[in-house]
Amino acid sequence: MTTQEILDGLKQAVIDGDEDSAASFAAQAIDAEIKPMDIIKGAINPAMDVVGQAFEDGDAYLPELILAGDAARAALDLIIPTISTDDLDGSVQGTVVIGTIYGDAHDIGKNIVSAILAAHGIKVVDLGINVSPKQYIEAAFAEDADVIAISSLITTSLPYHREVINNLVDRGERDKFFVVVGGGPVTAEWTTQIGADGYGRDARDAALVVTQLLEGLAEGNKAPLAAPILVGALEHG
Amino acid sequence: MKNKPDILEVLHRATTGEYCTQKEWDTKKIPLTISRILKEHGLAKTCDMENPVNMDMELADKFYAAGYQAALELGYLCTDTDRIIAVSQEELDDALKHAPSELTVGEGKDATVLKARTPSDPYPLKAATSLGITLSEDIYADMAYLIANEREVDILEAGSLTTIHGYEVLSGTPTETRMGYEHGVMHREARRKAGRPGMGGMGSISAITEYGQFGAYGTPGGFRNTDLALILFPSEMKVDYRTLHKVVHTLNMGGIMKCDSPGMIGGMPGPAEGAVISSIACALLSYAILHTHVGGGEIYDVRYLATVNREGLWALSMTNQALSRNTHTLVHNISNQVSGPGTENLLREIAAGVSIIAASGASLTTGPRSAGGKLNDFVTPLECRFLAEVAHAASPMELSKVNEVVKALLPKYEDSIKEPDLGVPFQKAYNMETLEPTPEWEAAYRKVKAECIELGIPLDA
Missing domain, CATH: 3.40.50.280 (Cobalamin-binding domain)
Structure with a gap:
């Protein structure tokens, strides 16, 4: 699988609120040595932007928002421990x-x-x-x-x-x-x-x-x- | 025929029913069940944004059937025990059969009679005002008296208190128990001072937990058992021991109650159509599980924090029509406004929401939610009067006429729903010496009332 395919898979898993799939793609991304912040910025943040906008537009509802958040969390639980200080690049942590x-x-x-x-x-x-x-x-x-x-x-x-x-x-x-x-x-x-x-x-x-x-x-x-x-x-x- | 479950059996089911976590309930059980039922009944995407008042009675009956199915499939989740309190079809039917279709609230000549209605019913929708907007302790007595003194208002709810004798009330502590008692006494005194000692009350809106209700309802000098005990519970279709304590207490007192919880557009049941199904199911179950006398059917749009937007209004019309056409229950509803006292748009939002509730067959409405109900002292007796006037005048109106009225009102305020003008508090909307509306607020009232008469609400009849 190419880097883009992994990121696209992770993005879709978060949009779908699929925790298992999100964790699986996150593991694949780490194995493929994609930089942690590139995973977050290239897949997770855009996925939540999609779900957030759909919520604003009335095309998605609270359950989708919660499940997408859970899927993002499942992926981040794997990604965050791999982040080094050099990776932070001004990103918000806390x-x-x-x-x-x-x-x-x-x-x-x-x-x-x-x-x-x-x-x-x-x-x-x-x-x-x-x-x-x-x-x-x-x-x-x-x-x-x-x-x-x-x-x-x-x-x-x-x-x-x-x-x-x-x-x-x-x-x-x-x-x-x-x-x-x-x-x-x-x-x-x-x-x-x-x-x-x-x-x-x-x-x-x-x-x-x-x-x-x-x-x-x-x-x-x-x-x-x-x-x-x-x-x-x-x-x- | 199996009777509706006794309250002890309900409490038993709250500890022995099917296990379900709140997360599972909120993100799977409710959305997936409602979504499937919407499809099974062919009701997806039936919300008509161009016509905020439903005029298709066959569609309303289909929504009722869907809501009835949802009630039987779902039940309520008890969040203190993670157990589902479910009822059988026989139990639900028995509860609906024996639910009151007429109820006297209050005593003697001042009492109000609620009756089961159908759309465009000439028997008027009754108005309980205001919602529980928080009031400073130093104006509570005047405010409650002034609202009770508005002769169009049928039932007094008035605002809620956050201090007693200058001490902050902390919900869930003995200060709330004491506050409940003091609130009940002040509420009764307001009705007496207005020359309506037997006027029906509803409370205690200040009682966030069961402690406030224990202090307020049935205590000497407080809310009587001919007043409606106010029992609100969380969306979607969730109860907790707090709710069940209030129910048991009301039954112990031989009292009467209004139990309700809104279907949330944008929330767990999804779109407006899903919220209608959830709201109907929630209302039906309140008779079987909570033994209520007056049930809900409320709608709230979590994206707008209102019900006076197009989808909210459509859902209000559908829920009220479905319940009033297919049951003989006493349906209660709320139209949630966002603009504040002193603004013309608050009155337009009241006119739109309440005329829909009235003509769609509800028996009781509570409101207004001035300034979204968020700001201390942001409510006045004048909009309470206007709400009651619209409730009474719009009751017999044809739905098609109400649709025309609302379509004319909406363009005047809908662009500002997300950033509303919050207006001014009571102390600035009223002359505090004479306790009368300021000339500006009185003029706004007269202007919007004339506008509504011109549009076809018979407020001059």
């Missing part, structure tokens, strides 16, 4: 622990963000729904995470966002993780008020915030930011 905050069982937005981040080669640890502030922090330390991403659709769960940040501050470890927030009732004002590092109005915005934070991390930025990164915020009276 680990994000993500979940829907305590008291809230809504997971659609969180799932979309997870899928998009995974497709960009970012390690995503999904903590699920109803995640307590303590669980976020414990998981962030256990995974050596860079970012804690908190999703909410319920207003009375918002105070738990602040609790995550206050808990980090009280432990003297606020500088260990960026904290990003998003979801229906979350606003730019709330993000600033609680001292979070980022906010995205929709899933794509949130993924963009995380990648910007990780890029900043590579350039030496540390948490907490003096002012949060706000993407997609709507103005109101």
Whole structure:
């Protein structure tokens, strides 16, 4: 099989949400000594762009997006360990622990963000729904995470966002993780008020915030930011 | 004939039903089953973007048959146990047979009677307002009173609270239990102050978990058992112990309940047609599994975070028509707006969504979702009044006429659905001294109302 055929096969496997096939093509690509970043840029990222655009256009739906994200993750699990520092070439690397905050069982937005981040080669640890502030922090330390991403659709769960940040501050470890927030009732004002590092109005915005934070991390930025990164915020009276 | 399962049998099935992980349910079971049923019934790509109101009753009946099949094939997933709560055809039929077709909400002369309706039924769609948009504690009492004081409004839901006596409410903790109680008492007081002590209520919208509901519903001075217990559960077709706690509590109180969860366009069931099937199935199962008195049929488009876009409106019309033509149940629905208070487009979005719900045969609507329901204090009594006026006036309208009205309204707002004008909060849309709408907001209301009358909604009748 030629290099192009392997990359095309991997791209299609991700688009189809076929984890086994994606892992198989990823293994073949590594055996064929294709550079890891060429695999990601030549197959995985374009595949997720195709699925993401189809979702925007109404030609694909949430299950396809989630399954494509899973397939991309299956391939990346094999590819990432082979990446050397020289390969990085300015690409975004990092680990994000993500979940829907305590008291809230809504997971659609969180799932979309997870899928998009995974497709960009970012390690995503999904903590699920109803995640307590303590669980976020414990998981962030256990995974050596860079970012804690908190999703909410319920207003009375918002105070738990602040609790995550206050808990980090009280432990003297606020500088260990960026904290990003998003979801229906979350606003730019709330993000600033609680001292979070980022906010995205929709899933794509949130993924963009995380990648910007990780890029900043590579350039030496540390948490907490003096002012949060706000993407997609709507103005109101 | 086998009866619908007793609630204890439902709880038993929640621990003994077929094992299925949430991932399997979300990414395989729901999408593959819905997609296959869509094809089997020849319903794929039937959404007509040019005509947001379905006028083909045979098609509505086909969607009902597909939704009924989906209900029997799927059941609900209990996410706390990863078990499927399924029902047999006999059990489902028994539940639908014995579901109420008439229900009194509230007490005495102030009560509202919900009745099963069919499309263009002259008996009016009843309006519960507003949705549970969060309100600052210092305006909650005024807001709830002002909404209850709008005589067109049938049932008071009002907003939700995030603080009590200045303390933040943390969902799932005892502060929520206390908040539920305080919310219930304030809600009752608002109805009394408006001179409608027997007015029906719905709540508690502030109760995110079962704790808030335990504090609010059935407690002395709080929501009565003649008020509707509000029980929302996650999409698609998922329940959890939180939901089931609320159901059991309502039954313990001898109360009445509205249980619902939307079919998500763009979500697990896929396109608008899939969301309609999912929504119908979800509504039917709520009578058999949750023992509800009022069922859902809601639609929400996850791509637009609204239901007032073309596909959302079409799906709303189809779901309501399918359920109202083929059952004698009390169908509830919501049209989810995105524009905010003080804007003309909020009123146009209300007119489009609610006229469809009314003429398509629903019994109860709740709303509005001003500013998408996302911003604190972004709701006013004026749009609640307008929603109720449209609900009542549009009920007997012919579907073809509603289609014309909606086709005229859509071009005025649809380009801004993704970037809506969020308007202003209550404190800026109303004069806080007189508690009346500002002249600008009142003028916008009069303008859009006149526009709707001109288009054919008999708001002047």
